Amino acid sequence: MSVLIIAEHDNATLKPATLHVVTAAQKIGGGIHILVAGQGVDGAAAAAAKVAGVAKVLKADHAAYANQLAENVAKLIVALAPNYSHVLAAATVNGKNIMPRAAALLDVQQISEISAVESPDTFVRPTYAGNALATVQSSDKIKLITVRATAFDIAPAEGGSAAIESAAAAGDAGLSKFIGQEVQKTERPELTSARVVVSGGRGMQSGDNFKLLEAVADKLNAAVGASRAAVDAGFVPNDYQVGQTGKIVAPELYIAVGISGAIQHLAGMKDSKVIVAINKDEDAPIFQVADYGLVADLFQAVPELTQALEKK
Amino acid sequence: MKVLVAVKRVVDANVKVRVKSDGTGVETQNVKMSMNPFCEIAVEEAVRLKEAGKATEIVAVSLGGASCAETIRTALAMGADRGIHVQTDVELQPLAVAKLLKAVVDKEQPGLCILGKQAIDDDSNQTGQMLSALLGWPQATYASKLVINGDNTANVTREVDGGLETIQVKTPFVMTTDLRLNEPRYASLPNIMKAKKKPIEALTPEALGVDPAPRLKTLKVVEPSKRSAGVKVKSAAELVDKLRNEAKVI
Numbered sequence: 314m315s316v317l318i319i320a321e322h323d324n325a326t327l328k329p330a331t332l333h334v335v336t337a338a339q340k341i342g343g344g345i346h347i348l349v350a351g352q353g354v355d356g357a358a359a360a361a362a363k364v365a366g367v368a369k370v371l372k373a374d375h376a377a378y379a380n381q382l383a384e385n386v387a388k389l390i391v392a393l394a395p396n397y398s399h400v401l402a403a404a405t406v407n408g409k410n411i412m413p414r415a416a417a418l419l420d421v422q423q424i425s426e427i428s429a430v431e432s433p434d435t436f437v438r439p440t441y442a443g444n445a446l447a448t449v450q451s452s453d454k455i456k457l458i459t460v461r462a463t464a465f466d467i468a469p470a471e472g473g474s475a476a477i478e479s480a481a482a483a484g485d486a487g488l489s490k491f492i493g494q495e496v497q498k499t500e501r502p503e504l505t506s507a508r509v510v511v512s513g514g515r516g517m518q519s520g521d522n523f524k525l526l527e528a529v530a531d532k533l534n535a536a537v538g539a540s541r542a543a544v545d546a547g548f549v550p551n552d553y554q555v556g557q558t559g560k561i562v563a564p565e566l567y568i569a570v571g572i573s574g575a576i577q578h579l580a581g582m583k584d585s586k587v588i589v590a591i592n593k594d595e596d597a598p599i600f601q602v603a604d605y606g607l608v609a610d611l612f613q614a615v616p617e618l619t620q621a622l623e624k625k
Numbered sequence: 626m627k628v629l630v631a632v633k634r635v636v637d638a639n640v641k642v643r644v645k646s647d648g649t650g651v652e653t654q655n656v657k658m659s660m661n662p663f664c665e666i667a668v669e670e671a672v673r674l675k676e677a678g679k680a681t682e683i684v685a686v687s688l689g690g691a692s693c694a695e696t697i698r699t700a701l702a703m704g705a706d707r708g709i710h711v712q713t714d715v716e717l718q719p720l721a722v723a724k725l726l727k728a729v730v731d732k733e734q735p736g737l738c739i740l741g742k743q744a745i746d747d748d749s750n751q752t753g754q755m756l757s758a759l760l761g762w763p764q765a766t767y768a769s770k771l772v773i774n775g776d777n778t779a780n781v782t783r784e785v786d787g788g789l790e791t792i793q794v795k796t797p798f799v800m801t802t803d804l805r806l807n808e809p810r811y812a813s814l815p816n817i818m819k820a821k822k823k824p825i826e827a828l829t830p831e832a833l834g835v836d837p838a839p840r841l842k843t844l845k846v847v848e849p850s851k852r853s854a855g856v857k858v859k860s861a862a863e864l865v866d867k868l869r870n871e872a873k874v875i
C-alpha cells in the first residue's frame with residue numbers, strides 16, 4: 314500500500330494544505346510519495362522532499378502544468394495512479410478541480426473532503442453544510458480522495474530527506490489554455506492557514522469599512538475573511554468567502570463581525586478553537602456558537618477592540 | 626448551439642436538516658425540496674445565452690425519483706425548452722450521474738453542458754469535472770463569467786483560491802457555476818403555466834446502458850458534536866482580557 318499526494322504549490326513553495334494532507338496519508342498508512350506538477354518547480358519539490366514522513370517526491374516539470382489546467386494534470390495523475398492504493402489532494406479549489414477528472418478517467422468514485430480516516434477504505438466526510446457526518450466505505454481498487462485540511466494536524470515541514478525523481482510528463486491535452494489571473498496581493502497570512510481570522514459580513518456596510526477589521530488584523534497578525542453577503546455586495550474579493558461554498562477555516566481564534574451566522578457560513582468556521590462574535594442583534598444565530606459574544610454596534614466596538622489590543 | 630443543463634433536486638438551503646435516529650441518513654420526509662441553488666444559476670445562464678442569441682435550445686436534465694420532474698418543471702418555467710428525466714430510485718453518486726449525463730449528451734449532442742459546482746446535499750463537487758472527463762471535453766469549473774467567442778472557443782472567468790482566473794476552452798465544453806455568475810430569476814406566473822405544456826422525456830439507466838450502482842457504501846450518518854454558546858462580554862476591553870487570560874489565544 315502506498316499513497317500519492319498531489320502537492321498544492323506555487324512552483325516556488327509548498328502550500329501548508331499539503332502538510333495537512335501528509336497527516337491524513339499517515340493515518341491511512343504505507344509509503345508516502347508527493348507529486349509536484351508545475352513549471353519551474355525545483356523550489357516546491359525541494360520543500361516537499363524535506364517534509365517529515367515523505368519517502369519520495371515525483372517532479373513533473375512541464376509547460377503543460379504551469380497553470381494547473383485540470384485536463385493536463387488529471388492525465389498525469391491517471392498515468393501514475395496504478396502504482397498506488399490511494400491518491401490524495403487537499404480540498405482546495407485546485408484539488409477539487411483536478412481530482413474528480415482523474416477519478417472519472419480511472420472509473421473511481423472519488424471521496425470528497427474527508428475529515429477523518431477510519432481505515433484504509435473507510436472515511437468520514439461532512440455533508441449538508443457539515444450538519445451530517447457520513448462514514449463511507451469505498452470498494453474501488455484505487456481510492457481518490459480530497460482532504461479537508463483543517464481536520465488534520467499539520468505535518469512537520471522539516472525532518473525528511475526524500476529522493477526527488479522526475480516523472481514523465483503526460484503532455485498537453487490541448488483542450489484549454491490559461492489566459493490570465495487577478496490575484497489578490499496581500500502581506501497577510503493566508504486565510505486557510507492563519508492562526509487568527511477576522512471576518513466581516515453585511516453589517517460592515519461597505520468595502521471601505523473593512524479597514525476597521527484590517528486594523529484589528531494588523532494587531533493579531535490575522536487574515537481577513539468575509540461572509541458571502543459581504544462578497545456578493547462587492548465589499549471584498551471572492552476569495553475572502555468563508556463557508557460551505559467558500560473556504561473552510563479552523564483558526565485558533567475566529568472573530569465574526571456583523572455576520573448573522575447562517576448555516577452556510579457556520580459550515581466554514583465552526584471548527585475554530587475560539588469563536589468571537591460582535592453583532593448588534595443579540596438574537597443573531599452566530600452567538601449560539603460563539604465562545605465570547607459582544608452585543609454592540611460594530612462601528613463603536615471594533616475601534617475599541619483595536620485600542621484594547623494596543624494596551625498590553 | 627444547444628445547451629444542456631443538469632438540475633438536481635435537493636433539500637432546500639433554508640431547511641435545518643436532521644439526522645435520522647437510526648443513523649442511515651438525514652430526514653427527507655416532509656421536508657421542503659428545491660432546485661440546488663447552483664443549478665438555478667446554471668439554468669439562468671443558459672436562458673441568458675438564449676436571450677442573447679447564443680443558444681438555440683435549452684434541455685434541462687434531472688436524475689432520480691419521480692419528484693425530480695417538479696425540478697425539471699421549475700427549469701422549464703425559468704426558460705428551458707424541454708426536459709429529460711432519467712428515472713431511478715437507486716442512490717446516485719457523482720460518477721453514476723456523470724455516466725448517465727454522458728449517455729444523454731451522446732444522444733443530444735449539445736455544444737455546452739452547464740452544471741452546478743456543487744450539490745448542497747452531498748457537497749461532492751465532482752459531477753461536472755467527471756462528465757467532462759468522460760466526454761473528453763474541456764472543463765471550466767467555478768465560473769463567475771462566461772463569454773462565448775465566435776471561433777468555437779469561450780472564455781471563462783473562474784473563482785479560484787487566490788482570486789480570479791480566466792481560461793479559454795474549446796467548444797463543446799462543460800462549465801460549472803459559482804455563486805456570482807448571475808442572479809437567477811423567479812419564474813413568472815405565465816411562464817409557470819407555459820412550462821406545464823413543455824415536454825419532458827422519461828429515460829432509464831437501463832435504456833441509456835449505464836449501471837448506476839453506488840460505489841461508496843454509507844456505513845452511518847451522525848450529527849456533528851454541537852458547540853455550546855459561551856458567555857456574553859460587556860465591552861471590547863473585557864473581550865481582550867478574556868482572550869488573553871482565559872482563552873489564552875492572543
Ligand SMILES: Cc1cc2nc3c(=O)[nH]c(=O)nc-3n(C[C@H](O)[C@H](O)[C@H](O)COP(=O)(O)OP(=O)(O)OC[C@H]3O[C@@H](n4cnc5c(N)ncnc54)[C@H](O)[C@@H]3O)c2cc1C
Nearest residue numbers: 514515516540541542556557558559571572573578593611
Ligand atoms: C447555496 C448557498 C451557498 C452559500 N454559501 C455561503 C458561504 O459559503 N458563506 C457564507 O457566508 N454564506 C453563504 N451563503 C449565504 C448565507 O445563507 C447567508 O445569506 C450569509 O452568510 C449572510 O451573510 P451575513 O451574515 O454577512 O449577512 P446577514 O445575514 O444580513 O447578517 C448581517 C448581520 O450584521 C449585523 N449587523 C448589521 N449592522 C451592524 C452593526 N452596525 N453592528 C453590529 N452588527 C451589525 C446584523 O445584526 C446581522 O446579524 C450561501 C447561501 C446559499 C443559498
Ligand SMILES: Nc1ncnc2c1ncn2[C@@H]1O[C@H](COP(=O)(O)O)[C@@H](O)[C@H]1O
Nearest residue numbers: 631632688740741743744749750751752
Ligand atoms: N441527480 C442529479 N440530477 C441532475 N443533476 C445532478 C444530479 N446530481 C448532480 N447533478 C449536477 O452536478 C452538480 C454537482 O453535483 P455534485 O458533484 O454532487 O456536488 C449539480 O449542481 C448538478 O448540476
